[in-house]
Amino acid sequence: MAHETYHDPSNVTNPEHADHHIVSPLQYCMVFGTLLLGTAITVLAAYKDMGWLNPVIALGIASFKAVVVILFFMHVKYQSKLIKMTVAAGFFTFIVLITMTLSDYMSRAWGMW
């Protein structure tokens, strides 16, 4: 069947980007509350001595807040797969760069300065 292999070059006959979602003010308020709560927790946690867990918790909360901002304030949750893939690819590439560079430093003279 010829139409099964038909490639729709400009994504018109079956557009997957067609749905346009408007995030409601109530959702924004909930995100705002979550971010304020996260800020309060991260500041309070910083004054508690938890050894090596301190930076881990601080970065964990920061990452959580960043994901909430990206998904709701930046609407990525309601975007097409193309946009989701683009955003994910960016962060993935960044993590790859950090990991590769760190492994280079750590395998040379780590701890000998």
Next chain:
Amino acid sequence: MIASTNPAMHPHTHEAVDHAEHEHVALPQHRHHFETEEQQREAGSFGMWLFLLTEIMFFGGMFFAYLLYRNWYYPAFTVASNQLNVPEGAINTVILITSGFFMALGVWAAEVRKKGLLVIMLILTTVFGLAFLGVKADEYHEKYELHHIPGASFSTAMFTNPAAFGLKEEPLAPDMAQHTEIFFFLYFAMTGMHALHMIIGIVILFWLTWRAHRGEFSSGYVAPIENFGLYWHFVDIVWLFLFPLLYLINRHPLS
């Protein structure tokens, strides 16, 4: 033939597309090389995100430098970090989150075509952005008074002899104390670049507010507001990482 009854098999031109399933939008901002308004919108978001990915790499380089130097000169980085003003940093985090919240509401106001509300939200976004810069300026001034700005007037006295300044920190050897200057260099480089992004954003906000006031974004055309929102939230996210990394994670150094 099957092909002639299948709309997908027609040569894809404007004339051939079935207008019932593919309605052309008559908005003046709809460019003719986009088939639908949604396609135009997605292309815009896609382009904006590509720009933001280059920004991730740009700030990422500085975050990586911080990660590495903090491991190399750990004692210097912890005591230097403890001289940052945590209450002001925390207040600034709240101010910036609030600014981002009003920006998000601004995007909503543009989507539902409420012109007056959009202008108010953009103004509130600007006001909180300026408040952030004001607090930041106060922090920079504090660093100036303490001789903690890298350069000719930088002083390690507070780190080699903390008791003389009423601090309970362990004194550092002079060579390690020298490395506190790297901490402050990275502090100014990272927060300075972040502040520059905010200054650029505020200039664009003035322009957008003026255009919103003229009613340009309250008849279905929200792309500039939406894409600027992406930029503003990205700048927020950078600060969400700068605040814990620079101010918070060094308060209980491992011995």
